[in-house]
Amino acid sequence: MTGRRKLDRRGFLRAGVAAATLLPVASGLAATGPRRRPNIVIILLDDFGIGDARSYNPWSAIPTPHIDRLAREGMRFADMHSSSAVCTPSRYSILTGRYCWRSRLKSGVLDGTGTNLIEPGRLTLPGLLKQAGYRTGGVGKWHLGLGEGEATDYSKPLRPGPVDHGFDYYFGIPSSLDFPPYLYFENDRVVEAPTAHTDGNDAPRGVFWRKGAIAPGFRMEEVVPTLTGKAVDFVAKGRKDQPFFLYFPLPSPHTPWVPLPEYQGKSGAGLYGDYVVETDAMIGRLLDAIDASGAASDTIVIVTSDNGADWKPQDAARFAHRANAHWRGEKADAWEAGHRVPFIIRWPGRIAPGSESEETGSLTDIMATIAGALDLPLPDDAAEDSFNLLPALQQSGHAPIRPNIVDHSLHGMFTIREGHWKLILGLGSGGFTLPKEVDAALGGPQGQLYDLDADPREENNLYDKRPDIVARLSATLDGLQRDGRSRPRRAI
Numbered sequence: 001m002t003g004r005r006k007l008d009r010r011g012f013l014r015a016g017v018a019a020a021t022l023l024p025v026a027s028g029l030a031a032t033g034p035r036r037r038p039n040i041v042i043i044l045l046d047d048f049g050i051g052d053a054r055s056y057n058p059w060s061a062i063p064t065p066h067i068d069r070l071a072r073e074g075m076r077f078a079d080m081h082s083s084s085a086v087c088t089p090s091r092y093s094i095l096t097g098r099y100c101w102r103s104r105l106k107s108g109v110l111d112g113t114g115t116n117l118i119e120p121g122r123l124t125l126p127g128l129l130k131q132a133g134y135r136t137g138g139v140g141k142w143h144l145g146l147g148e149g150e151a152t153d154y155s156k157p158l159r160p161g162p163v164d165h166g167f168d169y170y171f172g173i174p175s176s177l178d179f180p181p182y183l184y185f186e187n188d189r190v191v192e193a194p195t196a197h198t199d200g201n202d203a204p205r206g207v208f209w210r211k212g213a214i215a216p217g218f219r220m221e222e223v224v225p226t227l228t229g230k231a232v233d234f235v236a237k238g239r240k241d242q243p244f245f246l247y248f249p250l251p252s253p254h255t256p257w258v259p260l261p262e263y264q265g266k267s268g269a270g271l272y273g274d275y276v277v278e279t280d281a282m283i284g285r286l287l288d289a290i291d292a293s294g295a296a297s298d299t300i301v302i303v304t305s306d307n308g309a310d311w312k313p314q315d316a317a318r319f320a321h322r323a324n325a326h327w328r329g330e331k332a333d334a335w336e337a338g339h340r341v342p343f344i345i346r347w348p349g350r351i352a353p354g355s356e357s358e359e360t361g362s363l364t365d366i367m368a369t370i371a372g373a374l375d376l377p378l379p380d381d382a383a384e385d386s387f388n389l390l391p392a393l394q395q396s397g398h399a400p401i402r403p404n405i406v407d408h409s410l411h412g413m414f415t416i417r418e419g420h421w422k423l424i425l426g427l428g429s430g431g432f433t434l435p436k437e438v439d440a441a442l443g444g445p446q447g448q449l450y451d452l453d454a455d456p457r458e459e460n461n462l463y464d465k466r467p468d469i470v471a472r473l474s475a476t477l478d479g480l481q482r483d484g485r486s487r488p489r490r491a492i
Contacts, residue, residue, distance in 0.1 A: 037132065037374055038347070039238070039299040041246045041290070042366065043283060044094065046087060046141060046176070046254035049309025050342050051325030052276055061268030061321035062276045066284035067344065070303055074346030075355040075393065081417075082307045082363050083385075085331060085338030085431055086410045087176065088143050090306040090363060091249065092117060095124045095144070095165070097367030097383025099406060102484065107412030110143060112179040112212070113151040116160040117144045123382035125367045127166030129245045132376055135238075138162055138170040139231040140249035146174055146185070154181060157188045167247075171230045177223060177251045180212025184226075192217055205315070206257035206271050221258040224250060228282040232289040248286065252279045255310065269321040272311070297348045300373070304363060305341040307331050312432075328458045332410035332431030334424045334448075335458050339407045339415075347373075351393055359392035360417065362405045368487065369393075377490075384485035404476060404486070411436070416477045422458070423473040424448035449473075 051057040053064040055071035083093035088109040089100035096118060101107070105117055118124065126136040146158040152174070162170035171186045181194035192215040200211035209220065231248045238244050257271040259278045267273025283303065290296050310331045311323035329335030343361070345351060368386035371378050373393075378386070385406075391398045404418045413430025416423050424430070425447050427438035440446045445463035449470055452458075463470055480486050 036241070036298075037134075037243045039243050039245070039290075039295055040129070040134075040370060041235075041248065041286070041299060041301045042094070043286070043301070043303040044091070044140070044247070044249040045279060045303070045305045046249070046251050047307065047310045047331055048253060048276065048279070048305035048342065049311060049323035049325070049337070050305075050327065050340055051322045052253075052309060053342055055344070056342055057322070057325055059322075061319060062273040062280075063267065064276065064280045066280050066287060067303060067342075069287070070283075070301060070344045070346050071354070073348070073353050074301070074344055075351045075357055077343040077345075077357045077359065077361060077392075079358055079360045080304065080341055080343035080363070081339045081361070081405055081407055082305070082341050083339075083406070084408055085307050085333055087141075087254075087306045088114075088117070089408070091143055093362070093364040093385070094306075094366055095126070095247075096122060097125070097364050097378075097386030097487075098122075099364065099385045099486075101408060101412075101481075102384070107408060108410065110145050110175060112175045112181050114145040114175070115147050115149060115152055116164075118160075118165050120160060120164070122165075123379065124166045125370065126245060126247065128367070128371060128376060128378075128382075130166050130168065132374060133242065135242050135244045136166055136168045136247075137234045137244065138167045138172065138247040138249070139234060140172045140227050140247070141176065141251040142170070142172050142249075143175040154183070154185075154190050154194065158185055158190070159188050161185075161188055163187050169234065172227065172249075173223065173251060176254055177220060178209040178255050180210055180214065182209075182212070182214040182218045182220075184215070184218070191215070194218075201256065204271070206255050206310075208255045220256055221260055224252050224278060224282055225260070227251075228285050231286055235286065235289045235293055235295075238293055238295060249306075250279060250282065252276075252282075253309075269319045269323075270315075272315070272323070273319070273321065299348075300370075301346045302344070302366070304343045306363075307339060307341065308333070308337045310432075326457065329429055329431065329433045333429040333433050334407070334409040334413045334415050334426070334431065335429055335433070336452075336456070338409060338429075338431055345393070347393070357392045359389060360400065360402055360405060360419075361387075361389050361392070362402065365389050365402070380485075380489050384487055386487055404480075406477065406480060406486070413437075414477060416473050416480075417452075418473060418476070420451055420453040421469050421473065422450045422452055423470060423477075424450075425474075425477075 092100040184191040194213035253275040259274040263278040309323035324337035327336035329337040372388035409430030
């Protein structure tokens with residue numbers, strides 16, 4: 001990345017500061033000698049914005065002490081992106097290292113009846129780690145489809161599902177907490193059948209879920225602490241002779257915003273902020289469990305978000321809080337707020353505490369980066385869009401790792417980024433922010449081109465002024481879509 005980002009006096013990321021000096025990271029695990037491989041924990045938040053945590057935005061109206069602790073003890077990335085501005089595609093990319101638009105889901109999200117999205121036989125991150133001897137577990141929101149056919153049949157075994165994609169154990173909910181059916185499943189079975197009905201809810205702002213089937217014992221406000229308890233149990237059952245991998249995709253602070261009473265009123269950003277406070281507290285519970293197990297010094301912890309925050313103009317008008325910092329738009333949009341996400345990684349003894357990186361990255365890169373850290377080879381038919389970010393963890397001053405990143409909005413409006421140039425193939429947000437789509441005027445620009453160094457707010461469209469950049473980025477995107485991969489093939 002050519003530009004540098006720092007927090008200005010309003011708590012927004014802007015150009016300027018150099019990254020902290022980093023500790024050297026040995027290739028593979030040579031530095032650890034005969035010790036076992038590290039445990040790995042990925043905490044994936046849902047609709048959590050880059051301006052929510054005070055480690056990214058000191059002027060946040062929400063206290064986030066546990067996330068901020070991870071930032072103090074690890075590295076904070078300032079230019080990390082989900083592969084999509086909404087959740088299902090992002091989750092697919094994290095677990096497969098592949099852009100989801102290469103799958104059968106070209107845009108949009110699955111609902112609670114959506115069936116298995118990850119292709120049979122595809123190598124996933126948990127599958128890779130299971131092959132390497134890890135005990136693999138997942139706890140939380142799945143949202144990648146369960147079962148086969150046109151719709152999930154919850155009266156039958158939920159196959160294919162997580163246990164078919166590399167997880168030894170999985171406990172969670174099928175999709176977002178506002179999509180029916182509302183239930184827990186464990187491995188390939190429903191815990192309690194959804195034999196009751198909810199009429200749904202749509203008030204106050206953010207306390208929203210759709211009508212539909214629900215398990216009689218299912219309580220919206222209990223889901224986050226219930227899932228956290230299962231994650232804590234998984235860590236507590238860790239063995240000294242076997243490393244573990246835990247994927248912990250919390251369904252918060254996605255709607256419905258339902259913080260428990262003890263967290264209500266604890267932020268300056270209403271129910272959303274209070275739900276973030278609860279979410280941060282659950283991260284604290286998990287960190288405490290890792291500490292109590294004695295494994296903290298031997299555990300990689302990553303915390304990130306699947307896309308930007310659902311923080312609308314009326315929310316910003318009501319509260320002195322900017323969930324997406326100064327970036328334009330919100331969740332679902334092609335603009336930066338839709339897909340620029342927080343990303344913090346702690347690896348004791350390998351990453352310098354309090355360090356920062358301005359490397360441009362994608363959440364698709366998690367798979368190749370972990371493979372690189374563990375010295376595990378990736379076959380060419382896996383993780384096709386995943387790049388190893390280990391050099392960004394090792395040292396400053398290296399060449400950019402990724403030649404480009406590709407994102408898309410809820411409605412499939414593509415973006416491609418190279419350095420400070422960003423091309424959007426369409427007009428409007430492509431997501432939630434108005435105008436969502438704009439018809440091109442006769443003789444006017446057909447898309448959007450922004451210089452993010454000079455114009456981080458994406459307010460000065462250079463599409464017609466720099467046709468050379470438009471042509472180059474358009475051709476690059478065409479090639480990436482045609483070739484089926486962006487990660488170079490291994491030399492033979």
